[in-house]
Amino acid sequence: MSRLGGVLTAARGGATAVGHGARKAVRLPGVAWADARRRPRRAFLTLGVVAVVLIVVAGLFGFLALRQAQIESARGAASAAAEDKVTTLLSYDYRTIDADQQDRQALVTGQFKEDYGSLIADIVGPAASRQQLTTRSSVVSSSVVGTEGTDRVTLLMFLNQTTQSADKPDPTLSGSRIRVTLEQVDGDWLVSELTPV
Known part of the structure; x- marks a missing residue:
């Protein structure tokens, strides 16, 4: 008790x-x-x-909310530009590859601009003409894997490529995976790096 x-x-x-x-x-x-x-x-x-x-x-x-909105906008714009520009850069026709070179150079920037120009002029162009090579690329999927501020975005892209040549007139399908970095230059998103992974 x-x-x-x-x-x-x-x-x-x-x-x-x-x-x-x-x-x-x-x-x-x-x-x-x-x-x-x-x-x-x-x-x-x-x-x-x-x-x-x-x-x-x-x-x-x-400020943080505005910054995040700007980054999201940059990611979306860079992704859309990558789908268009990467397929153009990785598609070529032996009949027009030399004529298309100037238009392709407008899609790239930085050191990659010089590297890409040399690759097309010295290796891809001659091989395409010799083998009568035609390649068409299309994006299967892509994902942003890195953002540096609002003017540099890196993506991982999965592509399908269809190739035809004089030796193999039937289209051959192959897949590839690339890492692509785009930078905003004068309001346009340009490819500054492109690496197979």
Whole structure:
């Protein structure tokens, strides 16, 4: 019985403490208001600091949200440009490969522009003419795998390529996987790296 009495006494004590705490919490706004009336400069200073902190936090969240929206927009634009430009760069016809070279150079940038030009002029072009080679590329799927700010995006792309030649007039289908980096140059997304993986 004494054990039960002790539990009841402790429960009453806890309830009393909670009641006192609740009453203090209810009185707190009244005390704060009375303190603000006694010391208005201090109250205005406190409110000013709180307002500045809230403005800074809201501005930071706004900036981060805007930045994220810009990155998402860049990823979408780069993905669309990659599907168009990569298929053009990896498709060629032995009858027009030399004439198409200038248009292809407008799709690439940086060191890759020089590397791609040399590859087509020195290796792909002569081999395509010799074998009467025609290749058509199409994108099966692609995914963004990296973003550096809003002007550099890297994708992993899966392609199908259909090839015909004088020796093999029936189309031959092959698949490939490439890593492509695009950079935004003067408002246009251009291929700056293209690596088989």
